[in-house]
Amino acid sequence: MLYPTIDQLTKDEFNRYELALATAKCARIITDEYVEQKEAAQKASAGNKETERNLINMINKEYRDEKAVKNAISKIYDGTFKIVRVEETEETEAAEEQTIESEQND
Numbered sequence: 001m002l003y004p005t006i007d008q009l010t011k012d013e014f015n016r017y018e019l020a021l022a023t024a025k026c027a028r029i030i031t032d033e034y035v036e037q038k039e040a041a042q043k044a045s046a047g048n049k050e051t052e053r054n055l056i057n058m059i060n061k062e063y064r065d066e067k068a069v070k071n072a073i074s075k076i077y078d079g080t081f082k083i084v085r086v087e088e089t090e091e092t093e094a095a096e097e098q099t100i101e102s103e104q105n106d
Contacts, residue, residue, distance in 0.1 A: 023069060026071075029081075030071050037060055038059055
């Protein structure tokens with residue numbers, strides 16, 4: 001059984017497609033962060049004989065030991081990353097602009 005379940009992740013607000021897109025975007029962010037940390041660790045340990053051990057210790061354990069998708073699902077579930085619909089954001093911005101314009105006209 002999957003944990004957390006799809007119902008727990010979507011919270012009856014989002015469909016599975018939106019969840020899949022959000023998970024993929026979150027996993028990409030996590031992967032990019034892992035790559036940055038790995039590159040920084042390699043630069044910092046250049047010329048060191050114990051590079052392999054130092055590299056492992058310099059990278060965030062969460063990114064290093066778990067798959068990016070599993071980390072993404074965990075972060076969505078615990079609220080670190082939030083799913084936001086684009087339409088809602090655009091509607092909110094449009095409403096705010098209208099409010100500002102109406103206040104300026106008064």
